[in-house]
Amino acid sequence: MRTLEQTTQEVLDLAAKHFQLPVGSLAPEDDFFKKLGIDSLQTLELLSRLENHFAIELPDYEVQGVSDFKTLAQRIQSRL
Amino acid sequence: MLDLSQYQSVGEALREALDRFSDEVCLIEADREREKERLTYNEFKKRGLPLAKALQEAGFSTGDRASIIMTNQSKWLISAYAIFFCGGVLVPLDYKLTPDEQWQLLKHSGAGVLITEYPIWRQLSASAGRAATPNVKTVLVTEAPANADLAGAQRWEESRGEGEPTFMTRKRSDTASIVYSSGTGGRPKGCMMTHENYLEQCVALTSIYPFWPGVRYLSILPTNHAIDFMVGFFGPFTCGAAVVHLRTLRPEYVREAFPKYKITYVSLVPLVLKNLQKGLQARFDALPPGKRKIFNVLVAVNKALTKSRPRLGLSRLLLKQVHEAFGGELLAIIVGGAFTEPQTLQFFYDLGIPVANGYGLTEAGTAITVNDLKPFRADTVGKPLPGMEVRILNPAPDGVGEVAVRSKTVMSGYLNSPELTAETIIDGWLMTGDLGKIDETGHLQLSGRKKNMIVTEEGKNIYPEDIEKVFESLPVKEFCIFAANYIWPKRSLTGEQLVLVLHMDQGQKYDEVLQRDVNARNQRLLNYKRVHGVVLLDEDFPRTASLKIKRNELAARLAKLDSAAAIRPL
Secondary structure (H helix, E strand, O other): OOOOHHHHHHHHHHHHOOOOOOOOOOOOOOEEEHHOOOHHHHHHHHHHHHHHHHOOOOOHHHHHOOOEEEEEEEEHHOOO | OOOOHHHHHHHHHHHHHHHHOOOOEEEEEEEEEEEEEEHHHHHHHHHHHHHHHHHHHHHOOOOEOOOOOOOOOOOHHHHHHHHOOOOOEEEOOOOOHHHHHHHHHHHHOOOOEEEEEEEHHHHHHHHHHHHHOOOOEEEEEOOOOOOOOOOOEEEEHHOOOOOOOOOOOOOOOOEEEEEEEEOOOOOEEEEEEEEHHHHHHHHHHHOOOOOOOOOOOEEOOOOOOOOHHHHHHHHHHOOOEEEEOOOOOOHHHHHHHHHOOOOEEEOOOOHHHHHHHEEEHHHHHOOHHHHHHHEEEEEHHHHHOOOOOOOOOHHHHOOOOHHOOOOOOOOEEOOOOOOOOHHHHHHHHOOOOOEEEEEEHHHHOOEEEEEOOOOOOOOOOEEOOOOEEEEEEEOOOOOOOOEEOOOOOOOOEOOHHHHHHHHEEEOOOEEEEEEEEEEOOOEEEEOOOEOOOOOOOOOOOEEEEEEEHOOOOOOOOOEEEEEHHHHHOOOOOOOEEEEEEEEOOOOOOOOOOHHHHHHHHHHOOOOHHOHHHHEEEEOOOEEOOOOOOOOHHHHHHOOOOHHHHHHHHH
16 A cells, blocks of 8 residues: 555656656645646546556546645545 | 427426426436436436425425535436426536635525535535525535435435425516626625526527437536536427536546537537647647648538538538547537637638537626527627627727627626626616627627626636635735736737736835745635736825725726736746
8 A cells, every 4th residue: 555655756756747847846735737837627637647547536526626736646545 | 399488487498398308318427438327308307306395395495595516417407407396596506616615605695405416515514614604504415425424414315205396486587596607705796597588598599509309418517607507408408408417527538428429519618629629630730641631631622611601411521530539410519608719619610510609698698699600700709699689889990899788688687786786787788898899790709808807718707806815914015906908908808817916015025935925825726716927016006985996097007017027927
């Protein structure tokens, strides 16, 4: 079982890879809308990638209002 | 289609539709690749009536208000039907608002009943706003896990009364729903929509874009939004058509839904339409040079053949693969909620996919104008719908002035706001606050806004006053938020942004600490509500005797600054 820290790191690495940013350039507290310059649709694409990676289903309502990596990782962790 | 002139209320028309189209499919609900539910009109009725009975047993009656806060799904429509059956007033709220904002609107609406889904209730019940909203006495929650703490709510699935409920009649002039067009901060704008508003709008819209049994509408825009309520519920239901709901809106599942359910119509906001365009363009660009050349020729042929009107059969033959990706039966993409760039509209039309763009306001009863495709015009928002009178007030020499509308679809007013209503509806004409002109062929061309607000590409109306609360107690002398377009008008409705105007204390600098504070507050706002830049003004803001900021006067002072130099991006 992953720890929350591991999950958070994997979320950051995957987001960086998906949006072609240097690994390590994202931090848990970063607002992904702002940091990645993405809109709500691109966020949904990222969620699909994360679901595949963690082999979970993340309902849309779970990420409603979430805009930072840390909270996103917590939501994922609760479903692992 | 039902002859809607025969009915007095939304509930009466829906009741007749459920009997008339009894064996037709009315709802399909899918979650990812799984189909969760498929209901006929008769089955829908069997779900709706026990809920109506349960509501009546709980004391819910004519004129009482009930709110729905749910993502798009069959239970949304079943609940709405039960409310209308009881003669109630529907208060559809945006499930994307924060719990505090939702409680605020629940309080303002005076709703006694709330119907919501468990994940939303979990957040709502934990929010401080609940204690301040004693008017909400009954809460029905869908899909709550078996051992869940319902925090005083009841299970929707168990809210089934025994026996026949009593159908409560309403007059056409009675309020059918209260739809919030904005105002989670300052002045809530609860548009009181009458039964007549919906009945008349439905007749007008379906005269141009008809539904019939067998038509399948893909419901993606939130049903609390005026567009989806009309074309994703009332319109298709009064014509015997089916509505398809997706419980997840990931692009891959939305794409799959088109061929899987043979979708006939879909409504999208410009942001999603542009995303589709981007995806298609990338696929076209990836074609090998030979195929790309052939494809370009086919698009050119299609363009020439559909110049005067759409020829769907022909387009589907010429550009088979493109149309098959959309299921092969798509009649039109309805796009609304915000302004769409002409080149995006043209892109789809050139592929033989008609895009029904239009212009509307919740206050006007959804659509005011719509593109009738005779011929297709990407540079306008179409012609006024039947029954809509559109006037341009005080036109400038180029014909541009404020758009005003008079119609049986215009709301009766804003709830609890007679002053705001009087400012907005003058002598029966709705002042839209939008600027435009009507060209020689009767098409409306929009060119800007007179009002201090923005509409995002996701179709969200953002009023600066509504987000200023987040910046309260910011350590500066004074501040104010504006739509940049309101200060520096430009003849465009794309890329609208908000700016935060700061007047610093004497000797104070806009330093890193203050920037961090502004940024942190900005991030507390939902992403689409955020301010894009800061403008520094070294003079006192003009104020009224009661110390309110005179926004018009302040905007006039700011307009003297060069916008490019004045706005510091956040």
